[in-house]
Amino acid sequence: xPKATFEARYENLGRICEFVSSTAKRAGLDDSAAYxxxxxxxxxxxxxxxxxxxxxxxxxxxxSIEADDGGVxxxxxxxxxxxxxxxxxEADFEVPLEELNPRGAGLRLIRGSMDxxxxxxxxxxxxxxxxxxxx
Amino acid sequence: xVETIRMEKVDVVKAAGRIDSHSSPELKDAFDVxxxxxxNKLVFDMSEVEFLSSSGVWVLLETQKRxxxxxxxxxxxxxxxxxxxxxxxxxxxxxxxxxxxxxxxxVAGF
Numbered sequence: 001x002p003k004a005t006f007e008a009r010y011e012n013l014g015r016i017c018e019f020v021s022s023t024a025k026r027a028g029l030d031d032s033a034a035y036x037x038x039x040x041x042x043x044x045x046x047x048x049x050x051x052x053x054x055x056x057x058x059x060x061x062x063x064s065i066e067a068d069d070g071g072v073x074x075x076x077x078x079x080x081x082x083x084x085x086x087x088x089x090e091a092d093f094e095v096p097l098e099e100l101n102p103r104g105a106g107l108r109l110i111r112g113s114m115d116x117x118x119x120x121x122x123x124x125x126x127x128x129x130x131x132x133x134x135x
Numbered sequence: 136x137v138e139t140i141r142m143e144k145v146d147v148v149k150a151a152g153r154i155d156s157h158s159s160p161e162l163k164d165a166f167d168v169x170x171x172x173x174x175n176k177l178v179f180d181m182s183e184v185e186f187l188s189s190s191g192v193w194v195l196l197e198t199q200k201r202x203x204x205x206x207x208x209x210x211x212x213x214x215x216x217x218x219x220x221x222x223x224x225x226x227x228x229x230x231x232x233x234x235x236x237x238x239x240x241x242v243a244g245f
Contacts, residue, residue: 010155014153042155042186046156093231108226109189
């Protein structure tokens with residue numbers, strides 16, 4: 001299983017996305033599906049940096065991606081504070097432009113891009129996010 | 136990565152590559168320079184943008200908010216890829232965007 005660890009910094013988002021996107025394409029996902037994997041991974045890593053680690057610092061993100069006959073599975077591990085997705089209010093964008101608030105946009109993109117998404121806090125030791133994209 | 140082309144009434148901002156939390160501040164700066172200068176008819180040429188994250192989407196929406204506060208102001212998009220259009224759709228934000236197939240038609244739309 002291809003695996004890599006990255007410093008949790010925004011400047012690494014491109015490298016993390018290239019890592020998952022290239023693996024997804026090699027596994028035979030079409031351009032649209034590979035882009036979806038890239039988008040979800042980008043949004044998840046951005047949330048880990050911004051909300052998990054509270055900004056860029058000394059944290060790390062471990063990213064692995066496994067391909068099988070049905071698609072690809074991306075697993076992101078971090079060592080930040082526990083994340084409970086139910087604590088994030090559902091994004092509401094059916095409002096006038098002036099009232100728009102970005103809270104929840106990333107989570108909506110993750111769930112909308114992938115076929116399966118599972119957040120698991122690892123007690124005392126960060127979080128595991130598993131995301132599955134079918135062919 | 137971000138280029139601004141000032142014209143008589145409408146200004147075009149063009150970016151290339153990835154727009155994510157690392158690069159979106161540069162895009163925001165380019166739009167803010169124009170808005171702070173009283174320019175509010177803006178076209179974003181996305182023909183060379185390969186990836187747009189939610190942070191990039193938010194720069195566009197905040198720019199749109201500011202542009203529309205002045206008479207006849209707006210930010211419109213030209214040449215977004217199918218993947219980027221799908222991102223806007225997935226986010227549930229497509230209805231805020233005016234999208235054109237070319238920069239010339241976007242400029243002419245003002």
